[in-house]
C-alpha cells in the first residue's frame with residue numbers, strides 16, 4: 001500500500017508467487033495494475049505492507065540482490081559503453097584485472113563488441129538498452145529484474161532485443177522477472193506468464209509456456225501453432241482482467 005488515509009493506494013491484492021531458479025517469468029497486465037510495484041518489492045526498493053518477499057531464504061537487499069533493467073537505460077553519459085559496464089563490475093566487487101577480461105565478454109553477449117569505446121550518446125536507443133542489460137548481467141547475481149525494458153524502442157529493434165534476451169537468458173540460466181504490457185513479448189520471452197487483474201493486482205492467469213527455449217529460430221518459434229494458441233490464451237486473460 002502506498003500512502004495513508006484517504007490518499008492510500010493499494011497497488012497489489014493478496015498474491016503468492018514462487019519463481020523457481022532458472023525460470024523466465026513475465027508479468028503482464030493493464031497500466032497501473034501493480035506490475036512495477038511487484039518488481040520493486042522483489043528488488044527490495046519497497047517493503048510490503050503485509051506479507052513477505054524472499055530470495056532464497058533471505059529478504060531482498062535493495063540495489064544489491066538483483067540486476068535491474070528499467071524502461072530508460074539510465075547510463076552514465078560521461079562514461080564510454082565499456083566504462084558503464086566497468087562501473088557495474090566494480091560495484092559488483094569484481095577485481096580490476098578480471099574486469100578487463102569481463103567487459104568484452106559481456107559486450108559480446110549483448111552484441112556490442114564494436115562500440116565499447118563510444119560514449120553512450122553516440123549509440124542508438126536499442127544499443128543503450130543493450131548496455132543496460134550488459135550492466136545488469138555484470139554481477140554474478142542469479143536474479144534479473146526487467147521493467148518494460150523495450151517499451152520505448154521501435155518495433156524492429158524491440159523484436160531484435162527480445163530475440164537476443166531470450167538467447168542470453170538460455171545461455172546464462174539467470175532467473176528473470178520481466179514486466180510488460182505486450183502479450184506478444186510475454187509469450188515469446190516467458191517460460192511462464194502471469195497476468196494480473198486491475199489494481200489491486202491479483203493473479204488472473206498463471207500459465208506455463210512449454211515452448212522450446214533453444215534450437216529454434218525466432219520465426220520458427222513464432223510460427224508454431226502452440227505459440228498462436230498460447231498468445232490467444234494470454235490475450236483473452238488480459239482482456240478479461242482489464243474489465
Ligand SMILES: Nc1ncnc2c1ncn2[C@@H]1O[C@H](COP(=O)(O)OP(=O)(O)OP(=O)(O)O)[C@@H](O)[C@H]1O
Nearest residue numbers: 002003009011030031032033034035036037038199
Ligand atoms: N510511489 C507511489 N506512491 C503512490 N502511489 C503509487 C506509487 N507508485 C505507484 N503508485 C500507484 O500504485 C498503482 C500501481 O502502480 P505500478 O507502477 O506498480 O503499476 P504498473 O502496472 O507498473 O503500471 P504501468 O504499466 O503504467 O507502469 C498505481 O495506481 C500507481 O499510481
